[in-house]
Amino acid sequence: MxxxxxxxxxxxxxxxxxxxxxxxxxxxxxxxxxxxxxxxxxxxxxxxxxxxxSALGRGLKLRRSGGIGLVVPDVADPFCAELAAGVLACARSLGEHVIVDAAHGDPAREAEIVDRLAEQRVDGIIAVPAGEAAAWRALAGVGASVVFADRVLPALPEIPSVLADDGAGVRALAEYLVGLGHRRIGFLGAAAPGGAPGTRERAFRAALDELGVPADEDLVVTSRPSRDSAYAAAAGLLQRRADATALLAAGHLHGEAAVLVSRELDLRVPADVSIGMVDDVAWAELCDPPLTAVARPARDMGYRACEMLLRDRSRRGRGRPVLLPTELIVRGSCGPPRTARASARASARGVRGGGRAGP
Amino acid sequence: MxxxxxxxxxxxxxxxxxxxxxxxxxxxxxxxxxxxxxxxxxxxxxxxxxxxxSALGRGLKLRRSGGIGLVVPDVADPFCAELAAGVLACARSLGEHVIVDAAHGDPAREAEIVDRLAEQRVDGIIAVPAGEAAAWRALAGVGASVVFADRVLPALPEIPSVLADDGAGVRALAEYLVGLGHRRIGFLGAAAPGGAPGTRERAFRAALDELGVPADEDLVVTSRPSRDSAYAAAAGLLQRRADATALLAAGHLHGEAAVLVSRELDLRVPADVSIGMVDDVAWAELCDPPLTAVARPARDMGYRACEMLLRDRSRRGRGRPVLLPTELIVRGSCGPPRTARASARASARGVRGGGRAGP
DNA sequence: CCTTTCTCTGGAAACGTTTCCATATTGTTT
DNA sequence: AAACAATATGGAAACGTTTCCAGAGAAAGG
Structure with a gap:
């Protein structure tokens, strides 16, 4: 037996x-x-x-493996995880499996992963690219299909992509803050790999400019996209510029840092400082006060990217990035600036000028 | 050209x-x-x-694909995501790729995924199993190697597994709460698929019993492992038993529910109700007050599971589950029970008996 | 009755590897 | 100098599929 x-x-x-x-x-x-x-x-x-x-035998004969690759910076990041969930959902419905790997922002690692996926003869790759264009260019040359999600590489505009309308999201948040009366708004974001200001930073500047709020370079801070760097950046900004009345965090890592640092500095939210964040991750609602955030459709982005990759094979290459809308979720973390309130109070007493927090 | x-x-x-x-x-x-x-x-x-x-050609010849499968309930769940990160890290170091899929707690879907992975001729599978033993039994018969993580199937004790010492974690948290003076502690957990009380629920009862706290069945509530169910369970418990002074949430979903419901009911944490949670997810520290939690080494679990699967091929099948230690992270969400404080206040005034919240 | 057109079936040739085996070319030992 | 080991190399046979092609009947049309 x-x-x-x-x-x-x-x-x-x-x-x-x-x-x-x-x-x-x-x-x-x-x-x-x-x-x-x-x-x-x-x-x-x-x-x-x-x-x-055996999928191996079939794959060999058919010259395709029936799987796709998904390359993200970090699977444990809530945004990436949600995006991955979307990709998985779509892939499942189309009968493909998904090989997932994390590049951790390292172009070399990313290139290695792409290489491996090419060896696996995946039917296509969905990526949140790290930076280096070389690996992707090589792949495109081979005719493998790639779709970028959440980010694009300026050097490779011909690769189809699915993006959230981050510009609109940041603009909405900035407008909301300015509408509340804020004039000195800190921007906390990730430095783009290339060094050039990212979409969100540009949108922030443009929105302020449009609203007639004077630019203040010193209030725009970028850091590497790690927890520690974000925290350091937030701490630096908030300590250096105690006169800032609001903080716009361009990502959930920076939002986290903003929350932690304001607590550390004993700043009440939103009484002392308003905080708004891009990425409506789960904990935004759990904060006290709940965080006002720009919701980006991570899952949809993954789903759409996968659809583009697998379904729209024919009509690929043409067209600009697919832009998915964002939504401003107003919660309790933003209020009128303390100077405004102070001056409101002051003017009620017939005095001009507001108090300023210590150095 | x-x-x-x-x-x-x-x-x-x-x-x-x-x-x-x-x-x-x-x-x-x-x-x-x-x-x-x-x-x-x-x-x-x-x-x-x-x-x-071509990995296909090689795989066909070698009769293995050089990849492993990872089956989790939900990639967007922070615990699963962290576990997946651990698996990816280990797999990368051993030169294997990882096919990830989510079963969403549905045994049928899980069986389907396993089937597909078998077709792919993966070298092994790591799973957080949903319930049904059938799919896994069939696989084991074929000789494919499987390692369970985080959960086991009682029907399949021979499958190697990596678990967190949830029992010890729950015990530590229960002891901590009792040590603070709590006597009426609510338990909020997920119903085990089989219907039998899960490890955490058993550990909770045992700990209370050991500490001489009278059991109160009405305070033990389980729900399906969805956000809505958890919320409903928490709301039901907290409304029905306004005399509960502490809540032990057996997972981060239930912790989230506990936080949200207590806010909804205008209960101050920890003044009115103490909350402790299993799973030290990122937002635990962002809450106000930060949540006391039992940290479980999700990433390590993934890493170890992958190691067991790929490295320890030879000496497999023997031995009991690998138990990884948990750690109680004390933050600000637990304090003395309000009755205790009330009676302390009362006794200072020379009066006995404490106030009780509404009906 | 002989084509023609079906439906059903099996043989055989890929697909891109790895690896066993045989062979050719050296360098080393007796 | 002969024999032998070691090193380099190529041929060919798997590995498990899919699919083209051909062939065998049988039904249908002339």
């Missing part, structure tokens, strides 16, 4: 059912006509042998 | 380098001796043709 020594192959099934291997293949792939009685016999034999067609 | 019509194969490289395919294979796999000058030529030809060995 020894266990089957090897996993059964199509040949075994064919022999057991007394048919040719071509017939077995037809039964499983629905390739051609098969007699009803024959089909029964094949199915019975297959199930008796616990036969599963 | 047409682009190369197909991706280059080992034959193309062999022809270009003027050698046999066996030699090319040797160069790339380090299989046997190759002359230095020949190696150079092969490498040059390969890079000129942008040749990448």
């Amino acid at each position: 020894a266990a089957e020594r090897r996993t059964a192959t199509i040949k075994d099934v064919a022999a057991a059912a007394g048919v040719g291997i071509a017939t077995v293949s037809r039964v499983f792939t629905g390739g051609g006509p098969v007699g009803a009685e024959t089909r029964e016999r094949v199915l019975a034999a297959a199930s008796a042998l616990d036969y599963r067609p | 047409a682009a190369e019509r197909r991706t280059a194969t080992i034959k193309d490289v062999a022809a270009a380098a003027g050698v046999g395919i066996a030699t090319v294979s040797r160069v790339f796999t380090g299989g046997g001796p190759v002359g230095a000058e020949t190696r150079e030529r092969v490498l040059a030809a390969a890079s000129a043709l942008d040749y990448r060995p």
Whole structure:
């Protein structure tokens, strides 16, 4: 009663059912006509042998593996995780599996991952790219299909992409803060890999400019996209510029840093400082006060990216990035600036000018 | 100047380098001796043709794909995501790729995923199993290696597993709460798929029993592991038993629910109700007050599971589950019970008995 | 009755590897 | 100098599929 020594192959099934291997293949792939009685016999034999067609054999013959690659900076990041969930959902519905890997912002690692995925002969790759264009350019040359999500590489505008309308989101948040009366708004964001100001930073400046709020370079701070860097940046900004009345965090990491630092500095939110954040992650609602945030449709982005990759194969390459809308979720973390309130109070008393927090 | 019509194969490289395919294979796999000058030529030809060995061809020949499967309930869940990060880290260091999929607690879907992974001929599977033992039993019969993480299936004790010492974690938290003076502690957890009380619930009861706190069945509530169910369960418990002075949430979903519901009911934490939670997710520290939590080493669990799967192939099957330690992270969400404080205040005034919240 | 057109089936040739085996070319030992 | 080991190399056979092609009947049309 020894266990089957090897996993059964199509040949075994064919022999057991007394048919040719071509017939077995037809039964499983629905390739051609098969007699009803024959089909029964094949199915019975297959199930008796616990036969599963080998994706390797099929892949070799078909020259595709039936899987896609997903490359993100970090699977444990809530935004990436949500995006991945979207990709998984779409891939599942289209019958493909997903190979996931994390590049951790390291272009070398990313290139390595892409290389490996190419070896696996994946049908396509969805990526939140780190920076270096080289790896992706090479891939595009080979004709492999790539879709970027959440970010693009300026050097590779021809690669299709799915983005959130971050510019609009930041603008909405900035307008909201200015509308509350804020004039000295700190911007806390991630430095773009290239060094050039990112979309969100540009949108922030543009929005303030449009609203007639004087630019203050000193209030715009960027850091590397790590927890520690974000914290350091937030602490630096808030200590250096105690006169800032609001903080716009361009990502959830920076929002986290803003919350932590204001607590550390004993600043009440929103009485002393208002905080708004891009990315409506789960904890935004759990904060006290709950954080006003720009919701970005991470899951949809993943889903759409996967759809573009797999479904729209034909009409690819043309068109600009797909922009998905964002939504400003107003919660309790933003209020009127303390100077405004102070001056309101002051003017009620018939005095001009507001108090300023210590150095 | 047409682009190369197909991706280059080992034959193309062999022809270009003027050698046999066996030699090319040797160069790339380090299989046997190759002359230095020949190696150079092969490498040059390969890079000129942008040749990448096909994992499909290799996999077919070697009868393994060089990848593993990871099956979790939900990739967007912070615990699962962290676990996945651990798996990815280990897999990367061992040169394997990871196919990830989410079963969303549905045994049928899980079985389907497992089936697909079997077709892919993965080298092994790491799973946070949903419930049904059937799919896994079938797989084990085929000799495929499986490692369970975070959960086990009682019906399949022979499958190796990596667990957090949830029992100890819950005990520590319960002891801490009782030590603060709590006697009426609510338990909020997920119902085990089988219906039997889970490890955490058992540990909770045992701890209370050991500490001489009378059991109160009405304070033990379980729900399905969804956000809504958890919220409903928390709301029900807190409304029904306004006399509960503390809540032990057996997972971060239930912790979230507890925080939200207490805010909804205008209960101050920890003045009116203390909250402690299993799973030290990122937002625990962002809450106000920061949440006391039992940290479980999710990333390590993933890493260890992957190690067990890939490295310890030989000595598998023997031994009990690997138990990783938990740690109680004390923050500000737990304090003395209000009755205790009330009676302390009362006794200071020379009066006995404490106030009780509404009806 | 002989084509023609179906439906059903099996043989065989890829697909791109790895690896066993045989062979040719050296260098080393008796 | 002969024999032998070691080193380099190429040929060919798998590995498990899919699919083209051909062939065998049978039904249908002339």
